[in-house]
Amino acid sequence: xxxxxxxxxxxxxxxFPKKDDETIPNSYYPDNLKNCTVFSxxxxxxxxxxxxxxxxxxxxxxxxxxxxxxxxxxxxxxxxLDVGSCGACNREISLLGAPQxxxxxxxxxxxxxxKHADVLMVVGELTEDMLPVLRESYELMPExxxxxxxxxxxxxxxxxxxxxxxxxxxxxSGCPPQPKYILKALLQITGRWNE
Amino acid sequence: MNEHTGEVLLAAFKxxxxxxxxxxxxxxxxxxxxxxxxxxxxxxxxxxAFFNNYDIDIRSLPSCAKILTYGPAAGGIGEAGAFRLAxxxxxxxxxxxxxxxxxxRSMLKMVKDMEVSRALPYFSRLSGQFAASYTTLFIxxxxxxxxxxxxxxxxxxxxxxxIHNHVWVMHKLANDAAQKVASAHLSxxxxxxxxxxxxxxxxxxxxxxxxxxxxxxxxxxxxKELESEFNGLIDELLHxxxxxxxxxxxxxxxxxxxxxxxxxxxxxxxxAVPRDSRKFSVLxxxxxxxxxxxxxxxxxxxxxxxxxxxxxxxxxLLKETNLPDKIRVPEKPSNGLRYGLIEAPPGDIFMxxxxxxxxxxxxxxxxxxxxxxxxxxxxVRGNVFTDYPFALDSFGLxxxxxxxxxxx
Ligand code: SF4
Ligand code: SF4
Numbered sequence: 355x356x357x358x359x360x361x362x363x364x365x366x367x368x369x370f371p372k373k374d375d376e377t378i379p380n381s382y383y384p385d386n387l388k389n390c391t392v393f394s395x396x397x398x399x400x401x402x403x404x405x406x407x408x409x410x411x412x413x414x415x416x417x418x419x420x421x422x423x424x425x426x427x428x429x430x431x432x433x434x435l436d437v438g439s440c441g442a443c444n445r446e447i448s449l450l451g452a453p454q455x456x457x458x459x460x461x462x463x464x465x466x467x468x469k470h471a472d473v474l475m476v477v478g479e480l481t482e483d484m485l486p487v488l489r490e491s492y493e494l495m496p497e498x499x500x501x502x503x504x505x506x507x508x509x510x511x512x513x514x515x516x517x518x519x520x521x522x523x524x525x526x527s528g529c530p531p532q533p534k535y536i537l538k539a540l541l542q543i544t545g546r547w548n549e
Numbered sequence: 550m551n552e553h554t555g556e557v558l559l560a561a562f563k564x565x566x567x568x569x570x571x572x573x574x575x576x577x578x579x580x581x582x583x584x585x586x587x588x589x590x591x592x593x594x595x596x597x598a599f600f601n602n603y604d605i606d607i608r609s610l611p612s613c614a615k616i617l618t619y620g621p622a623a624g625g626i627g628e629a630g631a632f633r634l635a636x637x638x639x640x641x642x643x644x645x646x647x648x649x650x651x652x653x654r655s656m657l658k659m660v661k662d663m664e665v666s667r668a669l670p671y672f673s674r675l676s677g678q679f680a681a682s683y684t685t686l687f688i689x690x691x692x693x694x695x696x697x698x699x700x701x702x703x704x705x706x707x708x709x710x711x712i713h714n715h716v717w718v719m720h721k722l723a724n725d726a727a728q729k730v731a732s733a734h735l736s737x738x739x740x741x742x743x744x745x746x747x748x749x750x751x752x753x754x755x756x757x758x759x760x761x762x763x764x765x766x767x768x769x770x771x772x773k774e775l776e777s778e779f780n781g782l783i784d785e786l787l788h789x790x791x792x793x794x795x796x797x798x799x800x801x802x803x804x805x806x807x808x809x810x811x812x813x814x815x816x817x818x819x820x821a822v823p824r825d826s827r828k829f830s831v832l833x834x835x836x837x838x839x840x841x842x843x844x845x846x847x848x849x850x851x852x853x854x855x856x857x858x859x860x861x862x863x864x865x866l867l868k869e870t871n872l873p874d875k876i877r878v879p880e881k882p883s884n885g886l887r888y889g890l891i892e893a894p895p896g897d898i899f900m901x902x903x904x905x906x907x908x909x910x911x912x913x914x915x916x917x918x919x920x921x922x923x924x925x926x927x928x929v930r931g932n933v934f935t936d937y938p939f940a941l942d943s944f945g946l947x948x949x950x951x952x953x954x955x956x957x
Binding site for chain 1: 621622627628629649650651655656666667669670673674675676677678680717730731733734736737739740743744747748751752753754756757760761781782785947948949950
């Protein structure tokens with residue numbers, strides 16, 4: 355019986371963002387980026403947390419940067435566009451709907467078309483074939499609109515490529531970023547963080 | 550049960566002077582590579598998947614047939630990938646994958662001439678859902694100094710990967726069948742497995758696990774809790790007639806389809822064709838007593854049931870595995886040309902790596918998703934549109950993975 359199963363389990367949805375939730379393990383990052391052996395021009399948003407640089411690896415929050423907020427009082431519709439990901443960022447976004455995060459409770463919903471979207475969430479390294487799709491998706495979105503670059507590929511290593519095509523309003527680091535911090539980015543863009 | 554499955558065309562690659570073909574015998578574990586001519590392309594339909602040269606044959610379709618492209622951004626695929634399909638409405642008459650939108654191809658080129666140790670993070674990110682399988686296979690082919698504790702850790706990472714992927718496929722299928730409560734429970738369970746991955750292996754998707762692993766004392770305890778949760782959910786779900794009916798007969802491939810099309814992995818086993826590389830893979834020592842899990846009907850339900858059995862097996866194996874206190878990450882490159890297999894969640898990965906002076910000189914990959922896409926294109930024919938998501942999700946494939954096919 356599903357109902358009994360649900361009742362037995364109790365509430366598993368995080369209290370985040372009302373309270374921080376330390377039961378969700380953060381990702382590893384190096385304690386300093388100086389020893390990076392992967393990128394010559396490493397910066398916070400490009401770090402994959404791979405650990406091969408032999409720096410001490412510490413668990414910490416993913417970085418969130420909001421350049422231009424889009425305060426919205428209504429429900430927010432998100433169009434997710436994979437422009438060439440490895441697939442892991444996609445799953446983390448899907449998991450925002452899992453009971454532990456339940457982003458619907460905070461007014462966020464995904465939409466299958468950019469025509470109904472307030473936020474365009476971009477994941478992956480922009481490939482040639484996805485370039486026109488990115489441009490077109492952005493153009494089809496009604497005003498006002500925001501673009502959130504999710505994950506080290508979109509928000510760090512290949513951010514410039516994406517920025518050439520569409521204005522990036524916010525970004526979140528991580529490879530992949532934790533669902534919790536994708537949620538934080540969404541809350542910050544829409545002016546709902548610490549509301 | 551089909552005892553003798555013959556030689557399977559595992560991969561074919563275009564070379565300067567023709568084609569090379571990789572053949573695998575799943576009864577004996579023998580793999581061989583030879584040069585073949587172009588006639589192979591006509592004889593073995595799977596080569597369309599390898600060379601991404603599918604075409605819908607309009608002449609074989611009724612005059613009412615229309616051809617549509619579905620994807621790469623919209624349409625519920627959830628990834629940068631697309632399909633071309635032919636229909637007169639209602640039924641899918643023909644469908645072919647349309648791939649090549651992903652980054653993975655450029656990722657693979659980046660590691661050329663890179664020291665093998667530096668290349669590791671790239672192999673972890675070729676295909677995010679199968680990061681442990683790719684990382685483990687690469688390490689086994691490119692390094693010489695793997696000790697027992699490292700091998701044990703690799704085995705555990707690959708089994709955790711099988712579990713989180715299989716449970717996620719189950720979540721998607723429950724969602725497709727509008728079993729919202731079951732689907733929510735299964736996505737919650739996936740999240741719990743990913744958190745356990747993060748605690749033990751340092752990464753939710755097991756990327757870079759050799760560098761991030763830390764012994765976690767309560768691993769077995771937590772695993773047992775999740776096992777009991779999984780068993781309860783599956784018992785419940787298998788009592789749902791709606792769920793069973795939607796999956797039954799959907800996306801069906803029988804054993805002849807499997808054999809004719811060189812299909813391996815879950816869809817082969819779900820059609821009673823025992824193709825499983827675990828006993829011949831780079832981790833074979835851990836699967837000496839492995840029993841191949843199979844079903845008979847070859848439909849989405851059979852694939853679901855194979856996955857259920859495999860999750861149970863993986864959990865049992867992990868409960869008997871003592872994770873090492875510490876590991877030593879392999880460092881000594883193994884120069885030369887080596888190739889091998891690993892059984893990733895949907896099916897096997899073939900990889901060939903050439904290392905010289907400690908640097909990666911060339912790589913060839915046949916990812917499992919390219920085979921799954923081909924299997925899907927056969928299984929979905931004649932299904933109605935509403936069956937499309939069940940058929941697609943039951944293969945557990947990713948375009949990011951399929952686009953890795955090939956080499957340099
Ligand atoms: S963790 Fe990886 S990407 Fe980050 S600084 Fe170290 S080597 Fe560079
Ligand atoms: S940021 Fe990392 S997880 Fe996300 S698509 Fe890129 S490689 Fe994959």
